[in-house]
Each structure stands twice: as C-alpha cells, then as structure tokens.
Amino acid sequence: MRATKSGISWRLSLLFILFLGSSSQNFGGQTQFICTSVPKDMDICAATVQNSVPGEDLKTTVMQLRETVLQQKETIMNQKETIRELTSKLARCESQSGTDAGGRRKEFGSKNTMGDVSRGPADTLAQLSQTLQSLKQRLENLEQYSRSNSTVQANSLKDLLQSKIDDLEKQVLSRVNSIEEGKPGLRNETEQRGRVESTLTSLHHRITDLEKGQRESRPLDKFQLTFPLRTNYMYAKVKKSLPEMYALTVCMWLKSNASPGVGTPFSYAVPGQANELVLIEWGNNPMEILINDKVAKLPFLINDGKWHHICVTWTTRDGVWEAFQDGVMRGSGENLAPYHPIKPHGLLILGQEQDMLGGGFDATQAFVGDLANFHIWDRKLSIGEIYNLATCSSKAQVGNVFSWLETSLDIYGGASKWTFEACRQLN
Known part of the structure; x- marks a missing residue:
C-alpha cells in the first residue's frame, strides 16, 4: 500500500487510526480497524470519521478525548496559578513574621516568651488566662496542703509556686509589652494587660496571707x-x-x-x-x-x-x-x-x-x-x-x-x- 501523495507516511496514518479504535473500545463502543491513506492537506480526524463505518460513534469519541485533554490542560494551568499565588503569600508571611514592629529582624519560627511558636495577641492572651487559672488552682491546693501538713513542707511548695509565679509575671509582662508595642492603639489588649497584672497581684497577696501563720514565730524585721x-x-x-x-x-x-x-x-x-x-x-x-x-x-x-x-x-x-x-x-x-x-x-x-x-x-x-x-x-x-x-x-x-x-x-x-x-x- 502506498500513500497517494508524496511525503505522507501510511504507517503514521495506520498507527493513529489504530489508536483511535483502541480508545473507542475503552468507552464501550464497537471497534473496527481501518487501514486507509490520508491526503497531505486533509484533517486526519475528519478523514477517519468519513471512512469509518460507525462514524457518529467514533466522532463522538474523538470529541470527548479532545474535550478531556483541554479540561486537563485548564486544570493544570489553574493549579500552577494557585501554586504561584500560595508561594507569593508564603513569602509575604515569612517577610512579615521575620520583622517586628520596630523594624528589627527576628528569627523565623522563633519562640516567644511563653515558649510557644509566635502567635497572635488574642491566642497569646487566651493562653495566659488558662495558665493563670492553673496557677490559681495550684495555689488553692497549696493552701489546703499547708493546713493539713507540716509548715516546712508547705513552705517548700510555697517557695516553688512563688518562683513559678515570678517567672510567669516576667513572661506575661514581656509578651504584653511586645503586643502593645506592635499595636499601641488597641484598648482591649491594654485592658487585658490590666486584668493580668491585677490577677498576679492577687496571687502575691494570697501567698502573703499564707505567710501570716508564720509571723508569730518570726521577728518582724527578718x-x-x-x-x-x-x-x-x-x-x-x-x-x-x-x-x-x-x-x-x-x-x-x-x-x-x-x-x-x-x-x-x-x-x-x-x-x-x-x-x-x-x-x-x-x-x-x-x-x-x-x-x-x-x-x-x-x-x-x-x-x-x-x-x-x-x-x-x-x-x-x-x-x-x-x-x-x-x-x-x-x-x-x-x-x-x-x-x-x-x-x-x-x-x-x-x-x-x-x-x-x-x-x-x-x-x-x-x-x-x-x-x-x-x-x-x-x-x-x-x-x-x-x-x-x-x-x-x-x-x-x-x-x-x-x-x-x-x-x-x-x-x-x-x-x-x-x-x-x-x-x-x-x-
């Protein structure tokens, strides 16, 4: 078999037609294998449809394949655009989180004063509130313990708790000061800082009350x-x-x-x-x-x-x-x-x-x-x-x-x- 015009390979035409037939079988249609020559200037798909016995089915299959390819191309392009957008946002986030309110560079992913990865003011203050509640509960346990156990053991626990509270106070004030420097106009955060300071003062006063039981045995100047x-x-x-x-x-x-x-x-x-x-x-x-x-x-x-x-x-x-x-x-x-x-x-x-x-x-x-x-x-x-x-x-x-x-x-x-x-x- 020879091509009717020079420069046309019948092998290429045969392989393409075989491929189309195999594809149509995958869609549940009946398959016929057709060997034919195609003129140089003629659309291969059009020629295939004209020479096929089940022309309409094969034409539908070809169109579906074309539509699928186009959809896949469009999906790939959208995904690439999404990746570019996300990469851009990530770069901006890294840039913003790496610089503090005063323009000083911070290490990305560094920890804040509370020991957690840097987070927003609301999350941090919520965490502080939970920590203070935990301290209150521990202090109440200490008070009960001091009433039912020896003074030496109670003092040991009290000293440990006081040390923890002092450390917490440093961390709280450092974090709240940092928040206020970054957003000096936020009244709510200032009010929350006042509540934190008030709670810490209350805790110190309650610990002072625990000391009152010891004053009878301790000189007032010691x-x-x-x-x-x-x-x-x-x-x-x-x-x-x-x-x-x-x-x-x-x-x-x-x-x-x-x-x-x-x-x-x-x-x-x-x-x-x-x-x-x-x-x-x-x-x-x-x-x-x-x-x-x-x-x-x-x-x-x-x-x-x-x-x-x-x-x-x-x-x-x-x-x-x-x-x-x-x-x-x-x-x-x-x-x-x-x-x-x-x-x-x-x-x-x-x-x-x-x-x-x-x-x-x-x-x-x-x-x-x-x-x-x-x-x-x-x-x-x-x-x-x-x-x-x-x-x-x-x-x-x-x-x-x-x-x-x-x-x-x-x-x-x-x-x-x-x-x-x-x-x-x-x-």
Missing part, C-alpha cells in the same frame, strides 16, 4: 523585699513621713545583678521637690545620692548578684558625705546640698524614683533585686557603728527615724516579701 523586674507599678511605701533632719545615715542590704544600673532602691519626695532624698543607679551612670536635687557620685559596685551592705552619711554643715560598702569607707566628699535640711511631710518609696509626690514612676529607673534591713537615723553614724551593722555585730543599732519592720510598709504591684536574716548571708 524579711526582705524582692522586685523581680522593672515596672512602673511595683513598689513599697513607708507608712509614715520623715521628720526634718540636719544630718542623716541611711543603711541597707542590697542584692542585684541588673544591668545597666540596679535602679532606685529608695526615693523621698516632698511637696515642691521630688528629689529631696534619692539613691539611684540607672543607665551607665554610677550610683548617686541626691539631696534637694544636688548630686554626689558614690563608688559602689554591687550589681554582682551578691548581698552587699551599704551606708551613706550626710550632714547639712558643708554638705559633707561618706559612703560605706560592706563596712568599709569607699568614698567621701562635701558641698552636697550644704545648709539644706531634709524637709518633713514627704513620702518615702522603696523600689521607684518619684517624678512627683507619690507618683510619676519610670520603669527604666525602677529597682531590680532584693532589699532588706533598711534603716534611717537623724545623725551621722560612726565608722565603728557602720562596721557593726555590716558584720551583724550584737552591738548593731536600728534606725531611730525609720526601722525595718513588716508593719511599717505597704507593698504594691506584686513586690514579694520573704524571710531574710543578714547574718546567714555572711556565713
């Missing part, structure tokens, strides 16, 4: 205050004001590893003068004593995470001052607010620096660490008296203006109170 993180709401307030003073000595035990600067162990403000008497170390500045807003730099190095005893003496005559660390004089000077008496009718705050009487707290200047045995005298103590205080001598005295007692303070914002004995720290 305690420390702990400020676990920088905030503008965590502080202790001395219940009474200071008298007018022409000389003074301030002593305390401090422990901190905060950097840069331990913050403000105490501040005393009076009407018209927020910086009447302040001890502060913030930023990269050395520790300073302020009297009537006048400044003297102190040679203290205490942010090593260890307990240190510090004292500062001052007299209004010539403004002479002396600074002692761990019972040893480290520095002295003069002309610090000379001939200015410390004014009465003010407010003494532990843990915060006051920009106004009783307020204006700045978290960057807040004290971070532990404070204990805070005493004030209205005279200049001698070197020997200060040494006795630092070495826990039996001759050590207590402040005649302010003496360190639990009943002399009101505590706010979650600052915690723990048993403390200075002499044990020295052994």
Whole structure:
C-alpha cells in the first residue's frame, strides 16, 4: 500500500487510526480497524470519521478525548496559578513574621516568651488566662496542703509556686509589652494587660496571707523585699513621713545583678521637690545620692548578684558625705546640698524614683533585686557603728527615724516579701 501523495507516511496514518479504535473500545463502543491513506492537506480526524463505518460513534469519541485533554490542560494551568499565588503569600508571611514592629529582624519560627511558636495577641492572651487559672488552682491546693501538713513542707511548695509565679509575671509582662508595642492603639489588649497584672497581684497577696501563720514565730524585721523586674507599678511605701533632719545615715542590704544600673532602691519626695532624698543607679551612670536635687557620685559596685551592705552619711554643715560598702569607707566628699535640711511631710518609696509626690514612676529607673534591713537615723553614724551593722555585730543599732519592720510598709504591684536574716548571708 502506498500513500497517494508524496511525503505522507501510511504507517503514521495506520498507527493513529489504530489508536483511535483502541480508545473507542475503552468507552464501550464497537471497534473496527481501518487501514486507509490520508491526503497531505486533509484533517486526519475528519478523514477517519468519513471512512469509518460507525462514524457518529467514533466522532463522538474523538470529541470527548479532545474535550478531556483541554479540561486537563485548564486544570493544570489553574493549579500552577494557585501554586504561584500560595508561594507569593508564603513569602509575604515569612517577610512579615521575620520583622517586628520596630523594624528589627527576628528569627523565623522563633519562640516567644511563653515558649510557644509566635502567635497572635488574642491566642497569646487566651493562653495566659488558662495558665493563670492553673496557677490559681495550684495555689488553692497549696493552701489546703499547708493546713493539713507540716509548715516546712508547705513552705517548700510555697517557695516553688512563688518562683513559678515570678517567672510567669516576667513572661506575661514581656509578651504584653511586645503586643502593645506592635499595636499601641488597641484598648482591649491594654485592658487585658490590666486584668493580668491585677490577677498576679492577687496571687502575691494570697501567698502573703499564707505567710501570716508564720509571723508569730518570726521577728518582724527578718524579711526582705524582692522586685523581680522593672515596672512602673511595683513598689513599697513607708507608712509614715520623715521628720526634718540636719544630718542623716541611711543603711541597707542590697542584692542585684541588673544591668545597666540596679535602679532606685529608695526615693523621698516632698511637696515642691521630688528629689529631696534619692539613691539611684540607672543607665551607665554610677550610683548617686541626691539631696534637694544636688548630686554626689558614690563608688559602689554591687550589681554582682551578691548581698552587699551599704551606708551613706550626710550632714547639712558643708554638705559633707561618706559612703560605706560592706563596712568599709569607699568614698567621701562635701558641698552636697550644704545648709539644706531634709524637709518633713514627704513620702518615702522603696523600689521607684518619684517624678512627683507619690507618683510619676519610670520603669527604666525602677529597682531590680532584693532589699532588706533598711534603716534611717537623724545623725551621722560612726565608722565603728557602720562596721557593726555590716558584720551583724550584737552591738548593731536600728534606725531611730525609720526601722525595718513588716508593719511599717505597704507593698504594691506584686513586690514579694520573704524571710531574710543578714547574718546567714555572711556565713
């Protein structure tokens, strides 16, 4: 058999016709195998239909095959477009999640402060709510346990729970601050932060209530205050004001590893003068004593995470001052607010620096660490008296203006109170 025109392969025509016949069999039609030659310019499918006996069936089969191929092509194109769109969205998500609100690059897939992969504010706050509920339940169990078991075992559980709550508070505040920095205009998140802080304060108060059962056996001066993180709401307030003073000595035990600067162990403000008497170390500045807003730099190095005893003496005559660390004089000077008496009718705050009487707290200047045995005298103590205080001598005295007692303070914002004995720290 030969092709009727040059350049036409009868083998190709035969194979194509056989293929069409086989395909029609798959659709349930009857099959005939036809061998024929096809002119060069003639449509092969048209020729096949014309020469086939069951022409209409074969034509239908060919059209169905064509339609199926076209549909598959269209499906493939749509899938490719979908893949491109999803790839583009994924790239945008990676770009957005890799940069924080301030433009600083974050590691994609990194964990947030709560230990989970970064999620939205609503999810995070919901998780915090669940965690706090769990803590409440554990605290209730602790209270029941302390009533039915020994004091030592109850204290051990209480200490563990307090540590967990302190860690949670740091994580909560860090996460909420991060949320508010990213979306400062969302009032709902600010309200939820307030509720979280209120719940944490309530938990601290309930733990303090657990300590009340121990106070009969513990002296009122054997305690420390702990400020676990920088905030503008965590502080202790001395219940009474200071008298007018022409000389003074301030002593305390401090422990901190905060950097840069331990913050403000105490501040005393009076009407018209927020910086009447302040001890502060913030930023990269050395520790300073302020009297009537006048400044003297102190040679203290205490942010090593260890307990240190510090004292500062001052007299209004010539403004002479002396600074002692761990019972040893480290520095002295003069002309610090000379001939200015410390004014009465003010407010003494532990843990915060006051920009106004009783307020204006700045978290960057807040004290971070532990404070204990805070005493004030209205005279200049001698070197020997200060040494006795630092070495826990039996001759050590207590402040005649302010003496360190639990009943002399009101505590706010979650600052915690723990048993403390200075002499044990020295052994």
